Amino acid sequence: MDELFDYFQGMTLPAQVRVSMACCLNMCGAVHCSDIALLGYHRKPPIVDSEVLEKVCEIPLVIAACPTAAISPSKTDDGKKTVKIKGERCMFCGNCYTMCMALPLSDKEGDCVTVLAGGKISNRISPPKFSKVVIPALPNNFPRFPEVCESVKKIIEAYAADANKYERVGDWAERIGWEKFFEKCDIPFTEHLLDDYRLQYDTYRTSTQFKFTEAAWDVSRAIGGIE
Amino acid sequence: MEDIKKAILEFAQASKKSKFYYNDIQKAVQEVLPDAKARDIKKAATALINEEKLIYFSTGSSTMYGLKGRGQTEDH
Amino acid sequence: MFEPNEEQQELKYQELRIYSDEELHNYTEEELKNFKCKHDIPDLDELEKGPWPSFVADAKREALHRRKLAQDRMMIERDVVEDMLGQVQLSFDDGETHWKHGGIVGVFGYGGGVIGRYSDLQEKFPSIAHFHTVRINQPASKFYNSDYLRTVCDLWEYRGSGMTNMHGSTGDIICLGTFTEQLEPIFYELTHVLQQDLGGSGSNLRTPECCIGKARCEYACIDTQALCYELTHFYQDELHRPAFPYKFKFKFDGCPNGCVASIARSDMSYIGTWRDDIRIDQEAVTAYIGGEFAPNAGAHAGRDWGKFDIEKEVIGLCPTKCMRMNGGKLEINNKECTRCMHCINTMPRALRPGTETGVSILFGAKAPILDGAQMSVLTIPFMECEHPFDNIKEVVEKIWEWWPEEGKNRERLGELIQRQGLAKLLQVLEIPPMPQMVREPRSNPYIFWKAEDVPGGWERDINDYRSRHKR
Ligand code: HEM
Ligand code: HEM
Ligand code: SF4
Ligand code: SF4
Ligand code: SF4
Numbered sequence: 001m002d003e004l005f006d007y008f009q010g011m012t013l014p015a016q017v018r019v020s021m022a023c024c025l026n027m028c029g030a031v032h033c034s035d036i037a038l039l040g041y042h043r044k045p046p047i048v049d050s051e052v053l054e055k056v057c058e059i060p061l062v063i064a065a066c067p068t069a070a071i072s073p074s075k076t077d078d079g080k081k082t083v084k085i086k087g088e089r090c091m092f093c094g095n096c097y098t099m100c101m102a103l104p105l106s107d108k109e110g111d112c113v114t115v116l117a118g119g120k121i122s123n124r125i126s127p128p129k130f131s132k133v134v135i136p137a138l139p140n141n142f143p144r145f146p147e148v149c150e151s152v153k154k155i156i157e158a159y160a161a162d163a164n165k166y167e168r169v170g171d172w173a174e175r176i177g178w179e180k181f182f183e184k185c186d187i188p189f190t191e192h193l194l195d196d197y198r199l200q201y202d203t204y205r206t207s208t209q210f211k212f213t214e215a216a217w218d219v220s221r222a223i224g225g226i227e
Numbered sequence: 228m229e230d231i232k233k234a235i236l237e238f239a240q241a242s243k244k245s246k247f248y249y250n251d252i253q254k255a256v257q258e259v260l261p262d263a264k265a266r267d268i269k270k271a272a273t274a275l276i277n278e279e280k281l282i283y284f285s286t287g288s289s290t291m292y293g294l295k296g297r298g299q300t301e302d303h
Numbered sequence: 304m305f306e307p308n309e310e311q312q313e314l315k316y317q318e319l320r321i322y323s324d325e326e327l328h329n330y331t332e333e334e335l336k337n338f339k340c341k342h343d344i345p346d347l348d349e350l351e352k353g354p355w356p357s358f359v360a361d362a363k364r365e366a367l368h369r370r371k372l373a374q375d376r377m378m379i380e381r382d383v384v385e386d387m388l389g390q391v392q393l394s395f396d397d398g399e400t401h402w403k404h405g406g407i408v409g410v411f412g413y414g415g416g417v418i419g420r421y422s423d424l425q426e427k428f429p430s431i432a433h434f435h436t437v438r439i440n441q442p443a444s445k446f447y448n449s450d451y452l453r454t455v456c457d458l459w460e461y462r463g464s465g466m467t468n469m470h471g472s473t474g475d476i477i478c479l480g481t482f483t484e485q486l487e488p489i490f491y492e493l494t495h496v497l498q499q500d501l502g503g504s505g506s507n508l509r510t511p512e513c514c515i516g517k518a519r520c521e522y523a524c525i526d527t528q529a530l531c532y533e534l535t536h537f538y539q540d541e542l543h544r545p546a547f548p549y550k551f552k553f554k555f556d557g558c559p560n561g562c563v564a565s566i567a568r569s570d571m572s573y574i575g576t577w578r579d580d581i582r583i584d585q586e587a588v589t590a591y592i593g594g595e596f597a598p599n600a601g602a603h604a605g606r607d608w609g610k611f612d613i614e615k616e617v618i619g620l621c622p623t624k625c626m627r628m629n630g631g632k633l634e635i636n637n638k639e640c641t642r643c644m645h646c647i648n649t650m651p652r653a654l655r656p657g658t659e660t661g662v663s664i665l666f667g668a669k670a671p672i673l674d675g676a677q678m679s680v681l682t683i684p685f686m687e688c689e690h691p692f693d694n695i696k697e698v699v700e701k702i703w704e705w706w707p708e709e710g711k712n713r714e715r716l717g718e719l720i721q722r723q724g725l726a727k728l729l730q731v732l733e734i735p736p737m738p739q740m741v742r743e744p745r746s747n748p749y750i751f752w753k754a755e756d757v758p759g760g761w762e763r764d765i766n767d768y769r770s771r772h773k774r
Contacts, residue, residue, distance in 0.1 A: 108398025
C-alpha cells in the first residue's frame with residue numbers, strides 16, 4: 001500500500017483497482033475475484049511428524065482430507081502408525097494440515113507469493129470474473145516484498161497507461177488479449193502458468209485468433225518454423 | 228429424546244475415533260432409530276453438550292463433536 | 304421503520320467503562336517517540352516508514368499504553384503486544400509462522416466464535432502462549448455508536464490484548480489475542496451486559512453480512528440490513544450449534560454492484576434487483592451531457608479524460624446495446640437490459656433502478672479450498688423481499704433439508720451442486736429450469752437419461768428384440 005500510495009490519493013486510474021491479499025488458500029477476503037491478488041502459497045509437501053502423528057491425528061480423516069489422494073497409511077521402523085506423502089501428487093493446499101497438526105508445510109524458501117490479476121465482483125458492464133494466475137511465485141522477502149511490489153506496480157502502470165475509461169484490469173486484458181497483457185506488463189509466461197489441474201482444458205485456447213507477441217515468435221523459433 | 232441421546236453416546240463410546248462429524252452421528256443414530264428426525268438428533272447433541280457429556284472440537288474452519296475426556300481435548 | 308426483535312438497552316459508556324480518562328491517555332507523544340519494544344524488531348520498524356498508516360505504529364501505541372497501566376488493571380500479561388511483535392519479527396527471520404495449529408477452545412454451549420491460537424515459542428514469548436481470536440457478530444452494515452465501541456475496547460483491554468481488527472473479511476469484529484480462562488468472562492460480559500453475540504466459525508451458519516444498503520446508498524433495491532438482521536436472529540441456533548457438514552454463508556448485496564461480494568463469497572448470495580424500468584430524469588441526462596454533473600460521481604477526476612461523451616461512455620459501453628439518444632432524450636429498451644448498473648453508476652443523478660424491486664438468489668460460491676473456487680449460480684431470478692421474509696426463509700429451509708443430509712463432511716453447497724448436478728438443486732427447490740441458469744447450453748450430448756424420462760421405460764425383452772433381428 002505504501003508503494004501504491006499515490007494511486008489511493010489520485011483518482012487517476014481508468015476504473016477501481018482492488019488489490020487484495022490472502023496469506024493462504026483459505027482466501028479470507030474475496031481474493032479470487034480481485035483486480036490484483038497476492039496469495040501466500042506453499043511449495044513443499046508437508047513434513048510428516050511420525051513421532052506424534054498417531055497420537056494427535058485421526059489417520060483415516062487425514063487420508064480422506066487430501067483432494068489428490070497423495071496420502072497413504074504407513075508404519076515407522078519402530079512400528080508406529082503414520083502416513084506417507086507422494087510429493088509429486090501434492091498440490092500444497094494444506095488441507096491435511098487443517099485436519100492434522102503433525103503435517104506442517106511452512107518453509108522459508110518454499111513459501112512464496114503468487115500474483116493473480118483480472119478478477120472482479122461487480123456486474124458492471126461485464127460479469128464477475130475470477131482472477132488469473134500471472135506470476136506463479138515470487139519470494140517471501142520480508143518486510144517489504146520488493147519483488148512483489150515491483151510486479152504489482154508494473155501491472156498497474158501498464159494498465160493505467162493503456163486501458164479505456166471504465167475498463168477494469170480483467171476487461172482490459174480480455175480486450176487486448178492475455179498475450180498482450182504479458183507483453184505490456186513485461187511478465188514472462190512460464191510453464192507453471194499452463195493449467196495442470198482438473199478442468200484445465202477449459203482454459204486452453206481452441207481458436208486461430210491470437211496476436212503475435214515475442215512469446216509467440218519464441219515458440220515458432222523453437223519448433224523450427226522461423227529462423 | 229432420551230433414546231436418541233443414548234444412541235449418540237453409545238456410538239461415540241463404541242467408536243475408535245475421538246472426534247466425529249455431525250453427519251456421522253446422525254447416520255449412526257438413524258441406523259439404530261430409523262424414525263429419528265434430523266432436527267431431534269441435533270437437539271439431543273446440543274443437550275449432551277449442555278450436560279457436558281459431549282464437547283465441540285473446532286479447527287476454526289470446521290467443527291466436530293467429541294466425547295468429553297477422550298482424545299485431544301485439553302489446551303496444548 | 305426498524306423494530307428490534309428483542310428489547311434493547313441503551314449502553315452507556317460512563318456506566319460500563321473500566322478505565323478512567325487518565326488511564327486511557329496515560330502516555331505522551333514524547334514517550335511514544337522514545338518507546339522501544341522489548342524485542343528487537345528492525346523489519347517491523349521499517350514498516351512504519353511508508354506513508355500508509357502501519358499496524359506496527361498502532362501496536363506500539365498499545366504496547367506503551369499497557370506498559371503504563373497497572374498490572375492489576377489487565378487480566379492477561381501486559382507484554383502481550385510486545386511479544387506479538389517479537390514473534391512476528393522472528394517469523395520474518397525464519398520465513399515460517401510461529402503460531403501452532405489451533406486447538407479446542409470455545410465458550411460453553413457454542414460450537415464456534417472463538418479460534419484457538421497458541422505460540423510455538425511459549426518460553427520466549429510467554430504472554431502470547433495463548434492468543435485466541437474472538438469473533439463478535441457485527442450489527443448489519445457495521446453501524447455503532449461510540450459508547451458501544453469504547454465499552455468493547457475497554458473490555459478487550461481488560462481481558463484481552465487490546466488489539467482488534469475492524470473488521471475481518473467474515474464481517475465480524477475480530478478481537479485478537481486472549482487466554483483460555485478469559486473466554487467465559489468475556490462471553491458473559493458480551494452477551495449478558497452488552498447484549499451482543501459471538502460470530503460464526505466452524506461448520507455452521509457464518510455471521511451473515513450485508514452491504515451498506517438503504518442506510519447510505521441510493522442504488523439499494525432491497526433493505527439489506529433488515530434482511531441480514533432478521534435472518535441472523537431467526538437462524539441463531541444454526542450459527543452457534545453446528546450440525547452442518549461445513550460452513551454456510553449468507554451475504555446480501557443491495558444491487559448488482561456487489562459491494563459485499565456475495566457472488567464470490569457466499570453459499571447463498573442475495574443480490575437486489577428490479578423488474579420494471581430504469582427511472583430516467585431527462586433534465587439530469589442533459590446536465591451530464593452539458594458537463595454540469597461529473598460522470599461516475601467524479602471518480603475519474605484525477606486525470607483529463609476529455610469531455611464526457613454519453614455515446615461512447617454510456618451507450619457504447621452498455622453490454623446489451625439497449626440504449627439510444629432520440630431527439631435529445633435518452634431511451635432504454637428495458638426488455639433487453641441486463642441490469643448491469645453501468646449507466647446508473649455513471650449518471651446516478653439521471654438514472655435510478657426501478658421501483659418494483661426484489662432479490663435474485665444465487666447458490667454455491669466458495670474459495671479455492673478444495674476443488675477450486677466457484678462463483679454462485681443464478682438460480683432464482685426474482686423474489687419479492689419484504690419483512691418478515693417468509694418466502695425467503697422457505698427457500699433456506701429447503702436447502703437445509705438437502706445439503707446437511709446429502710453433503711459429505713467438509714463439502715460446501717457448491718461442491719454438492721457439482722457432484723449431484725444443478726438439476727438436483729432445482730428438484731430440491733421445486734422449480735423448473737431456465738436458460739438464465741447457464742452461460743450457454745451444454746455441448747456434449749452425454750445426458751444421464753433416467754428410465755422414467757423415456758417412453759416405455761428401460762425394461763425390454765431380448766426375445767422380443769430377437770424376434771425382429773437375427774443374431
Ligand atoms: C455509498 C456507499 C457505496 C456505493 C454508492 C458504492 C458503489 C459501488 C459501485 C458503483 C461499485 C461498482 C463499481 C464498478 O464495478 O465500476 C462498487 C463495487 C464494490 N464496492 Fe462499493 N459502494 C459503496 C459502499 C461500499 C462499502 C462500504 C464497501 C466495503 C467496505 C464497498 C465495497 C465494494 C466492493 C468490494 C466492490 C466490488 C469491487 C469489484 O468488482 O471487485 N462498497 N461499489
Ligand atoms: C493469530 C492470528 C490469526 C489466526 C490464527 C487466524 C485464523 C483464522 C482461521 C482459522 C480462519 C478460517 C476460519 C473460517 O473458515 O472461517 C480465519 C479466517 C479469517 N481471518 Fe484470520 N486468523 C488470524 C489473524 C487474522 C488477522 C490479523 C486478520 C485480518 C487482518 C484475519 C482475517 C481473517 C478473515 C477476514 C477471515 C475470513 C473468513 C471468511 O470470510 O470466512 N485473521 N482466520
Ligand atoms: S497439502 Fe493438500 S495435496 Fe498436499 S498432501 Fe496435504 S492435502 Fe494432499
Ligand atoms: S451493493 Fe449496491 S446497494 Fe449495496 S452498497 Fe453496493 S452499490 Fe449500494
Ligand atoms: S443497466 Fe447496463 S444493460 Fe441496462 S441499460 Fe444500463 S448499461 Fe445497459
